[in-house]
Amino acid sequence: MKEEPPPLLGSWSRLYAAVVIYLAAVITLFYTFTRVFNQ
Amino acid sequence: MRLLDWAVLVAALAGAVLYGLWRSRGSNTTEKYLLAGRTMPWYAMALSIMATQASAVTFISTTAQSYVDGMRFVQFYFGLPVAMIIIAAFIVPRFHASGVYTAYEYLEKRFDSRTRALVTAIFLIQRGLGVGISLSAPAIVLTVLLGLPETTTIFLMAAFAVFYTVKGGIAAVTWADFIQMFIMTLGLISALLTAIWLLPDNIGLAGALKIAGAAGRLNPVTFTFDWNDRYNLWSGLIGGTFLAMAYFGCDQSQVQRYLQGKDITQARLSLLFNAIAKIPMQFFILFTGAMVFAFFSFVKPPVLFNPAADRNVTAESRAGFDRAFDARSAAARGVVAGDNGAADRFRAAQQDLDQARRRAAGDKDPGDTNYIFLSFVTRYMPIGIVGLVMAVIFAAAMSAISGEINALATVTIIDGYKRFVRPGATDHQTLTASRWATLFWGLYAMGTAQFGHRMGSLIEAVNFLGSLFYGGMLGVFLLAFFFPRVNARGAFYGVLAGEAAIFTAKFTTSIAFLWFNVLGALVVIVVGVAVSALGPRNQLPSRQIA
Numbered sequence: 001m002k003e004e005p006p007p008l009l010g011s012w013s014r015l016y017a018a019v020v021i022y023l024a025a026v027i028t029l030f031y032t033f034t035r036v037f038n039q
Numbered sequence: 040m041r042l043l044d045w046a047v048l049v050a051a052l053a054g055a056v057l058y059g060l061w062r063s064r065g066s067n068t069t070e071k072y073l074l075a076g077r078t079m080p081w082y083a084m085a086l087s088i089m090a091t092q093a094s095a096v097t098f099i100s101t102t103a104q105s106y107v108d109g110m111r112f113v114q115f116y117f118g119l120p121v122a123m124i125i126i127a128a129f130i131v132p133r134f135h136a137s138g139v140y141t142a143y144e145y146l147e148k149r150f151d152s153r154t155r156a157l158v159t160a161i162f163l164i165q166r167g168l169g170v171g172i173s174l175s176a177p178a179i180v181l182t183v184l185l186g187l188p189e190t191t192t193i194f195l196m197a198a199f200a201v202f203y204t205v206k207g208g209i210a211a212v213t214w215a216d217f218i219q220m221f222i223m224t225l226g227l228i229s230a231l232l233t234a235i236w237l238l239p240d241n242i243g244l245a246g247a248l249k250i251a252g253a254a255g256r257l258n259p260v261t262f263t264f265d266w267n268d269r270y271n272l273w274s275g276l277i278g279g280t281f282l283a284m285a286y287f288g289c290d291q292s293q294v295q296r297y298l299q300g301k302d303i304t305q306a307r308l309s310l311l312f313n314a315i316a317k318i319p320m321q322f323f324i325l326f327t328g329a330m331v332f333a334f335f336s337f338v339k340p341p342v343l344f345n346p347a348a349d350r351n352v353t354a355e356s357r358a359g360f361d362r363a364f365d366a367r368s369a370a371a372r373g374v375v376a377g378d379n380g381a382a383d384r385f386r387a388a389q390q391d392l393d394q395a396r397r398r399a400a401g402d403k404d405p406g407d408t409n410y411i412f413l414s415f416v417t418r419y420m421p422i423g424i425v426g427l428v429m430a431v432i433f434a435a436a437m438s439a440i441s442g443e444i445n446a447l448a449t450v451t452i453i454d455g456y457k458r459f460v461r462p463g464a465t466d467h468q469t470l471t472a473s474r475w476a477t478l479f480w481g482l483y484a485m486g487t488a489q490f491g492h493r494m495g496s497l498i499e500a501v502n503f504l505g506s507l508f509y510g511g512m513l514g515v516f517l518l519a520f521f522f523p524r525v526n527a528r529g530a531f532y533g534v535l536a537g538e539a540a541i542f543t544a545k546f547t548t549s550i551a552f553l554w555f556n557v558l559g560a561l562v563v564i565v566v567g568v569a570v571s572a573l574g575p576r577n578q579l580p581s582r583q584i585a
Binding site for chain 2: 022030
């Protein structure tokens, strides 16, 4: 079974790191949403 | 529903089914029928993974979850991206390299046939119990809409899914999922925009946000830690990671999606797509529920959303509910206008309204939450959009059911029939048996669906059932992948101990069910390692495989 680099970011490690950063950004965004709108 | 709605519904579903059947032509070998010949591209697998998880329950019950409890349920999915990375990095390469049809087949290669049989039995019990719930949710839709007996609606609902799954196998399921996911996305966007558009003119989106916020419905992140609290950041990140690892890494209904990929890259991309897309999707579904809540703050909802139960509400209870609604509506207008203390008055009025609703329901639980979203759709959404939302519910139900019965049949054949009953079966015999097994599980799902409506919030029932069994399953796979010195004996007793720990926790504590996955997996690992270390010295560690 061949293992090739992903089509984005050059390596799987970088792609996984990008997903982790994305998750952190989403949680931060949702936290801000909660602080702004939820009373 | 009017004629245009029916036309939209039929066109959408027929398109998905026919496309799936067309793409599955030539599924005439066991490998093609069960794994699409291992040729599936990543984008088809990605949407199939998403569609399989997004059952009708997702749309019916998640919107209701937000309506009654707020958006904090979205935290349940925070662990999913983490789990997807772990599965993509460590699990996908091993499954693909070993050339297995099922996740449980891998356990025999790594441990022994006894461990494989035990985990296979756990999967069949757990998924077999859940498949009926996936069917009963859309049955509720049809029963509400058409007044047909629930048995009839369950049959009508399942017949299409069973038909194309039996006929075309996983290729039909995957390509039908592909179209169904587009239908779901389009319907979801339409439902959200329509819910906002239907808000009273002087309220608008800004007012709706104030109302939902005052009621505590706009809370996608809650930091408060409590073992008994089902949804907070910590249970989502930790418990959610374990649950997602179990579901996407050990549950055949998902593993089978990416085993059909032509290589590791395709499988990984399909999982990472879900890591990115799933949380926003759930957010918008929950946000739709919050907007429906805001809508019903000004437009009077039925006392009970379940029409059958609502008809039995007494005049006295109805009058009490009307008074409570008028008070809350007045407070809601104060919130929108920014009056001092209006938010507190609104929350107090909301409690009064909830109490009035409980009094009207009496001692019986009318399963009201499951009717909230559909009640809104059928009463207030414009012609055409109703049909589209109904297509979403049906598409979601069909994609979930087809994926589940396809997986149940695959495990039955590969881990049961082909392994223990008839190891020497020819490919043609195995293919025929696979079709019969698919039909059997389809009929079984229809039978058990009769009981689904008794299970309160359906989305929670599904997740709760999974949590009773996923911890043990995940634990043994973690042993297989990350603990090379653990042997078959350790793995077997580890699973038994893990399940015992979960059921003990269930019946003796009140910890939230998301933690069962963590508990079960950890117990399996600890016991598995200990038994392997303390076992007979002459027992060699299990085989190492790719």
